[in-house]
Amino acid sequence: MASTDVLTGLMNRRGFIAETQARLADNLQGVVLIVDADHFKRINDTFGHAVGDICLRAVADRLRDVTTSQDVVARIGGEEFGIFVRRESLAIPALGQALCAVIPVRHHAATDPLQLTLSAGAAVTLQGETLEQAMRRADEALYCAKQAGRAKLVTWVADHVACSQPRPDPLFNPVAG
Template sequence: MAMRIIRWTTPRGGFDTVFKFVFFMVVIHAVSVSVEYAIVGEIGLPPLMRFALSTLTAAPFVALALFAVHRSYVLHLQLVSLASTDMLTGMKNRRAFFTLIENHIADGDQGIAMIADADHFKDINDTYGHAVGDLCLQAVAERLRDVTNPDETIARIGGEEFGLFIRRPTSEIRDLGLALCSPIQVTYDPARKPVCLTLSVGAARIDIGEPLERAMRRADEALYQAKLAGRGALVTWVAPSLPAQSGAVQSYTSFNPATG
């Protein structure tokens, strides 16, 4: 309730600021006149003079209150953003990702849940150090931004794991897999050879009414299959009862998508 009041009273621009300032001044004047009449039984000053007196008295306090509310709201938005952002990559974090996708599902939106994992990331950290590892994670984040649409959701959901929620037909998954899993070159020192890393990706279409947790488990199973298949691949989940048809196409491995 308090946040609704703050959102409503927060000035959103020049016109809105003037409107809310005038609105509160009129309300204060009306309350002042009503209280004066209730106590004294009459209004001692002419209406225009009475309004001018109310305005001069209350204007500094109304202006200060509007400024304070605006600053409080801006700080609130900044805190919300910090709480939902992964500081290294600038992406949404795990909690924000799950909240956003659950909202999409509640609204009836259908899509595909994906988990992308940086291959051999521990070896990169052990060989080149955590600073280079951080550069690699930032490069992965940039790759995800490059290959996804603005209305799709991407996030860092673990150490070297990233979550995606895409809304595309199954026919486009192959091209997305190629774009996601092609090698990423990370230059950490101009005098040295760049670090090359790939992504393994598991995908699962979210069924209508299906809990997100279940879809993410299926995507995780597909990710495990991508790792077993040699990494650097996107695998879509297939029901265990169905025959798996796998065929590597460059960095793409496809199991027939299935619901279940």
């Protein structure tokens, strides 16, 4: 239970970090994805936290549907999820499409389902880097996906992510970090 998120049944942040670091220590290169529910605050503010919880469980179901038992999948905080996969880089766009497709969420407060979407950022792990560094790059790519209209995957490529404006955080340097 110490590594499980009670609401979603997924691994929690602690479990995600431990399991992914273990795989990276075994030199298992892969891709770290940070996934975030779009406009989640608006859902909670409009429909209440009970509907927000239904949405989080729907996101967890989507993540289970598009990943394999070999992947590490976790709720790492709030409406943010982490995934570590060992796939060829060319397979990541298809994974992103499956992740970011509309999730219809039925709930008691409306006759029509909510149309929940996800945005995602991905970063291929680099030899010798820490998980924290890979997660920062994936998070920067996520920020760019949000800025580019949401409901999409952006992948960190080479030493940067193509984003029209830098993240508004003076302590964060995506190239160095």
